[in-house]
Amino acid sequence: MRHMHEELDHLKQTLLLMGALVEDQIRRVMKALVDRDDALAREVIDRDREVNAYDVEIDEKCVEILALYQPTAGDLRFITTAMKIVTDLERIGDQAVNIAQRAIELNREPQLKPYMDLPRMAESAQRMVKDSLDAFVARDTALARRVCADDDPVDALKEQIFRELLTFMMEDPKTIPRAIRLIFISRFLERVADHATNIAEMVIYMVDSKMVRHTLA
Amino acid sequence: MLEPAMIEIERLSLWYADKRALNDISMTIPKQRITAFIGPSGCGKSTLLRCLNRMNDLVDGVRIEGVIRIGGTDIHDAGLDVTELRKRVGMVFQKSNPFPKSIFENVAYGPRILGVRSRADLDGIVERSLRAAALWEEVSDRLHDTALGLSGGQQQRLCIARAIAVEPDVLLMDEPCSALDPIATAKIEELMLELRSSYTIVIVTHNMQQAARVSDDTGFLLLGDLVEFGATRGIFTNPGDKRTEDYITGRFG
Numbered sequence: 001m002r003h004m005h006e007e008l009d010h011l012k013q014t015l016l017l018m019g020a021l022v023e024d025q026i027r028r029v030m031k032a033l034v035d036r037d038d039a040l041a042r043e044v045i046d047r048d049r050e051v052n053a054y055d056v057e058i059d060e061k062c063v064e065i066l067a068l069y070q071p072t073a074g075d076l077r078f079i080t081t082a083m084k085i086v087t088d089l090e091r092i093g094d095q096a097v098n099i100a101q102r103a104i105e106l107n108r109e110p111q112l113k114p115y116m117d118l119p120r121m122a123e124s125a126q127r128m129v130k131d132s133l134d135a136f137v138a139r140d141t142a143l144a145r146r147v148c149a150d151d152d153p154v155d156a157l158k159e160q161i162f163r164e165l166l167t168f169m170m171e172d173p174k175t176i177p178r179a180i181r182l183i184f185i186s187r188f189l190e191r192v193a194d195h196a197t198n199i200a201e202m203v204i205y206m207v208d209s210k211m212v213r214h215t216l217a
Numbered sequence: 218m219l220e221p222a223m224i225e226i227e228r229l230s231l232w233y234a235d236k237r238a239l240n241d242i243s244m245t246i247p248k249q250r251i252t253a254f255i256g257p258s259g260c261g262k263s264t265l266l267r268c269l270n271r272m273n274d275l276v277d278g279v280r281i282e283g284v285i286r287i288g289g290t291d292i293h294d295a296g297l298d299v300t301e302l303r304k305r306v307g308m309v310f311q312k313s314n315p316f317p318k319s320i321f322e323n324v325a326y327g328p329r330i331l332g333v334r335s336r337a338d339l340d341g342i343v344e345r346s347l348r349a350a351a352l353w354e355e356v357s358d359r360l361h362d363t364a365l366g367l368s369g370g371q372q373q374r375l376c377i378a379r380a381i382a383v384e385p386d387v388l389l390m391d392e393p394c395s396a397l398d399p400i401a402t403a404k405i406e407e408l409m410l411e412l413r414s415s416y417t418i419v420i421v422t423h424n425m426q427q428a429a430r431v432s433d434d435t436g437f438l439l440l441g442d443l444v445e446f447g448a449t450r451g452i453f454t455n456p457g458d459k460r461t462e463d464y465i466t467g468r469f470g
Binding site for chain 1: 406407426429430431443449450453454
């Protein structure tokens with residue numbers, strides 16, 4: 001069984017590399033948005049290929065470990081958790097691409113307003129991703145539960161951004177295309193936080209064998 | 218497979234009297250990897266394994282066609298000394314079969330026959346072999362006790378030590394764990410993974426999970442045919458043949 005445990009360790013390392021890459025994608029795309037940097041946004045879009053490659057690699061590895069070693073108990077929950085986490089990470093990567101595309105579109109027009117809440121939202125979402133992966137590594141359910149709780153302020157920020165942009169649009173319909181793109185971005189960041197919440201919920205399952213999905217407020 | 222071939226089998230067929238047990242088997246077994254043969258009882262996997270050191274020569278009425286080369290040498294060559302072949306191709310059986318001698322003498326037996334006389338040399342070989350078989354720590358203080366006093370798992374590791382004492386190129390293992398409990402089995406499997414860097418290992422097992430866990434390559438046999446042979450991870454995640462899929466998913470066999 002030592003062989004399998006080496007494989008599981010390696011799998012965990014690969015997941016963490018993917019997590020670090022995805023976190024960096026969010027960080028960079030927000031920089032691209034705030035600095036109005038088209039080139040950086042394109043880099044983020046290109047780098048999604050690396051995220052996807054991790055997705056495929058980890059999925060294949062999980063299937064292989066299941067087929068070859070028939071893991072049980074905690075090892076089995078680790079593998080099923082890994083298979084779900086990888087999907088959430090891949091989707092977080094996709095959200096970074098969505099934001100990058102909107103950023104490039106926004107750069108064709110003057111900036112509507114200074115961005116305050118979006119970077120705050122991104123910071124929270126990014127921290128949730130990091131915390132959820134830290135919780136995964138450390139098997140820390142307290143931290144995982146904190147990640148689940150952190151989702152609410154992110155949702156609240158999204159609402160606040162929506163209300164603010166609504167006033168812009170009502171005052172001047174010419175702002176609508178830009179405002180809608182910014183609302184989209186807040187929606188993408190909210191999804192990032194949701195994926196981090198999913199990861200945290202799976203960590204609780206992995207460690208305590210308790211399914212908390214759809215039950216935490 | 219990029220590894221140099223250790224064993225090449227070309228169009229091998231075998232009959233027990235009128236009954237054909239192996240049908241036209243061709244395969245190349247690479248060096249320093251673990252190759253597993255799996256398949257239901259009577260599929261020919263043990264027969265195929267026993268072809269590799271000509272153990273079937275001892276069975277009456279056996280007829281063989283085809284070529285087997287080990288390290289480039291045709292093992293059916295008239296000029297080949299079968300004892301020399303079995304020195305190069307060691308074997309471990311289902312039931313551990315230590316000689317009713319001391320632990321030391323069991324391991325020293327092969328080297329003595331091959332002419333090693335010096336006590337110091339024999340001491341060295343015995344220690345090295347027992348260490349390689351992960352048994353040294355457990356028996357070093359009682360080397361001259363009878364081997365029959367060891368547990369089943371220890372006896373099986375002793376048989377592995379005895380097999381590697383003559384430094385073979387190939388190690389054949391015929392159901393080496395089927396008489397062992399899961400802990401002893403895990404030790405043998407771990408040992409196999411360690412021996413892989415020095416030997417080419419071919420194992421027959423009816424325990425599919427064991428084949429999955431330890432082997433690099435797997436051959437699936439059915440009714441004397443080699444249905445499929447390839448990387449173990451491929452065989453167990455996406456077999457190419459419906460019959461392999463049915464067997465490893467437990468639909469028959």
